[in-house]
Amino acid sequence: MDTSLILQNISKHIQLTPEEEAHFVSLLKPRSLKRKEMLLQEGEVCRYSTFVTQGCLRSYTLDDNGTEHVLSFAPEDWWIADLYSYFSQRPGTLYIEANQPSEVLQLSKDSQEQLYQDIPKFERFFRILIENSLVSNQQRLLDNLSLPAQERYRNFCQRYPSLVNSLPRKQIASYIGVTPEFFSKMMKKMLREQ
């Protein structure tokens, strides 16, 4: 189990002693995922926060027509969960699925609560993580309210530069909130114009 990436991720916000690092690592459960393997489905309780060490996951909902709406992507070095379900430990609405064969480290809700008791610094770490998520989520919401699809695509490229050329276009289309057909037309237009 390779924990260097996650320890580095944590060290961006809090400093841990070697003992604390060891304690944290002991709470992690590694898991391998095949392409298209589901980590979570609608109606299930999200019992883990998941950190991606290799590959890429995505979270999405299905609406009444069965259309997929992508909430987030999690490439290497990102966290992912159905946060409503995770925080409340009630059944959620999100699907979380591996886009590619992936390696992840999982921290259970119980372990996380324990961690807050044992090493209060982690309360700070996860608070900062969530603060950053909230800020970018608010910005994305405002973008969706105020910007045309072209600009939202440009913002997507900023946010996930490593994914622009490796993700199916229909998933990018879903993330920015347009149909694959419209996305295709839009990309052609953007090429023509520059």
Next chain:
Amino acid sequence: MDTSLILQNISKHIQLTPEEEAHFVSLLKPRSLKRKEMLLQEGEVCRYSTFVTQGCLRSYTLDDNGTEHVLSFAPEDWWIADLYSYFSQRPGTLYIEANQPSEVLQLSKDSQEQLYQDIPKFERFFRILIENSLVSNQQRLLDNLSLPAQERYRNFCQRYPSLVNSLPRKQIASYIGVTPEFFSKMMKKMLREQ
């Protein structure tokens, strides 16, 4: 300065001793706002988290055309801030304005950091506050991606029941992401259909 509402708000998530309550209260600065008074403008640094004890505030951006896009409302018992600017202490993009004559209590960023040191329980309190914001913000984003304007309006009514009949319709329209003209047409249609 009436602090009963804010202390009650806090007691939903953490228990404070009378001494801790007194310390917390000593950090709060009361402020009165007239209708249309600005608490924050684009380009300014957001130095305070603001708790509304009376009245109602809203946060919004202005786009290139000068069109307003409402991010959030804060009636009594709610918190409001430009979180990007508040967390980073860099110039932000939001306007925060009083919708009506209002009374607020403000906690400066410095005081909040100090509070984390003095009474670590507050780290938990604000973490939970932000967790809840993030969850509802993600849900609103997914609603914007997947639901027609009518459904988004119904969700608005759920979220802010106290505001449905007291807010200018153009602000509600902006919050759900449509023009006032379309909103007016939509409301007429909804009445016809039920």
Next chain:
DNA sequence: GGCTTTTCTTAACCTAAATTATTTTTTGCC
């Protein structure tokens, strides 16, 4: 109370994006 300003409504017209259907291209996989 009257005057100004803002908000709300209505209606005609317009456009970004959705839908449906078909074909072509790419990808995953044994």
Next chain:
DNA sequence: GGCAAAAAATAATTTAGGTTAAGAAAAGCC
């Protein structure tokens, strides 16, 4: 490498919602 399945492109048609403009209603203010 070949085949099935998924993804992408194209095009015709439709629609949700935007724009423009103008009048009616309501709210704020001395």
